Amino acid sequence: PQLINQIAAGEVVERPASVVKELLENSLDAGARRIQLDVEQGGARRIRVRDDGCGIPREQLSLALSRHATSKIASLDDLERVGSLGFRGEALPSIASVSRLTLTSAVAGDDSGWSLQGDGGDRFEAPEPAPHPVGTTIDVRELFFNVPARRKFLRTERTEYGHLEEVVRRLALSRFDVGFDLNHNRKSTLRLPLAEDAAARDRRVGQICGEAFLEQAAFMEQEGAGLRLWGWMGLPTFSRSQADLQYFYVNGRMVRDRLVTHAVRQAYQDVLYHGRHPAYVLFLELDPALVDVNAHPAKHEVRFRESRLVHDFLFRSLHRALGALRP
Ligand code: ADP
Ligand code: MG
Numbered sequence: 001p002q003l004i005n006q007i008a009a010g011e012v013v014e015r016p017a018s019v020v021k022e023l024l025e026n027s028l029d030a031g032a033r034r035i036q037l038d039v040e041q042g043g044a045r046r047i048r049v050r051d052d053g054c055g056i057p058r059e060q061l062s063l064a065l066s067r068h069a070t071s072k073i074a075s076l077d078d079l080e081r082v083g084s085l086g087f088r089g090e091a092l093p094s095i096a097s098v099s100r101l102t103l104t105s106a107v108a109g110d111d112s113g114w115s116l117q118g119d120g121g122d123r124f125e126a127p128e129p130a131p132h133p134v135g136t137t138i139d140v141r142e143l144f145f146n147v148p149a150r151r152k153f154l155r156t157e158r159t160e161y162g163h164l165e166e167v168v169r170r171l172a173l174s175r176f177d178v179g180f181d182l183n184h185n186r187k188s189t190l191r192l193p194l195a196e197d198a199a200a201r202d203r204r205v206g207q208i209c210g211e212a213f214l215e216q217a218a219f220m221e222q223e224g225a226g227l228r229l230w231g232w233m234g235l236p237t238f239s240r241s242q243a244d245l246q247y248f249y250v251n252g253r254m255v256r257d258r259l260v261t262h263a264v265r266q267a268y269q270d271v272l273y274h275g276r277h278p279a280y281v282l283f284l285e286l287d288p289a290l291v292d293v294n295a296h297p298a299k300h301e302v303r304f305r306e307s308r309l310v311h312d313f314l315f316r317s318l319h320r321a322l323g324a325l326r327p
Helices: 002-010 017-031 058-064 076-079 089-095 148-152 157-174 198-209 211-216 259-272 309-325
Strands: 034-040 046-051 098-105 113-120 128-130 133-143 179-184 187-192 219-223 229-233 246-252 280-285
Touching: 002 089, 002 259, 017 034, 017 133, 017 148, 017 157, 034 157, 046 229, 058 098, 058 113, 089 098, 157 179, 157 187, 157 198, 157 246, 179 259, 198 211, 219 309, 229 309, 259 280, 259 309
Parallel strands: 034 179, 246 280
Antiparallel strands: 034 046, 046 133, 098 113, 098 133, 113 128, 179 187, 219 229, 229 280
16 A cells, blocks of 8 residues: 555655645645645745644544545545535545655543654554644655655755745635735745635735736626636736736636636637737636546636536636627
8 A cells, every 4th residue: 555655746746846835735625724734844844734624533533545535525426516625535544655644633521632653654543632722633754765866856945935936825815714824944934814804805815816916907807607707817018928817717726728718718818918928817706516636636627518508607707798898
């Protein structure tokens, strides 16, 4: 099982940023309202994620670290309608197989939290009592310490940290109702308080996408045929040389999807477009039964059951919204 975990880790855990993605998604699935991340050396030395989610009961701690032990899917039917972010039950065991991992957690009603440590193996000692508020802390140290070939592929601290911070930005844009605090080498790098009203959401978008984006962006919202699209549209004149300000979410999950990119691009092009990359933060909401999020383990691709309908809706909504902005 250890080898299988490490092979799975090859798919799930590419670099520190992928660890952060999996841990943050777990915290969000656990209902966290506040998440604190402490990372060192771009995450290669340490990634610690603390949340105030529901916690993991003592008797399930070692289960959480074993393969395909997800608590999130009870049946195949559930798999059709995954609402949670994780559902494969392979992230934690994969991460544990390529790092020194400590899992500490407490659930409501416990007098104490419990802690479990791993050293890259798949055997864990019995959990030990450890003080912890309700919620979970996962501390991942020395990523790839036992897989030199992977460690060699890590880039500079700065590059790895850049990827990692981008993961936090993406997730923070998807959950305005959760606060995120990110510290790198003991310095605060991103402090995103809960953003529950429109003004606070604007502030978060400004913090993540830059004030320059926020100042010129227009807020849009369109609904029809069971679909809803809302978010911040950069004006066509605010195009960028890189596609680095394109955030698109489907039912709360960030996607990079060709159909989406194409529809958005067409709408911009039709109005006024400089041939560079439009900037936007957009959220599409639709019946979960109409999207397949199971297309790829990295979960960036989606498959729409009615791709034509989605494409047309996106194009028309944006086109209308952009058209209304014309002086
Ligand atoms: P998945 O997310 O696909 O279920 P993971 O390997 O990421 O699989 O996590 C395994 C299990 O551990 C989860 O199903 C969940 O029950 C538990 N778990 C992991 N992280 C947390 C957390 N931060 N809070 C509560 N439970 C967690
Ligand atoms: Mg998970």
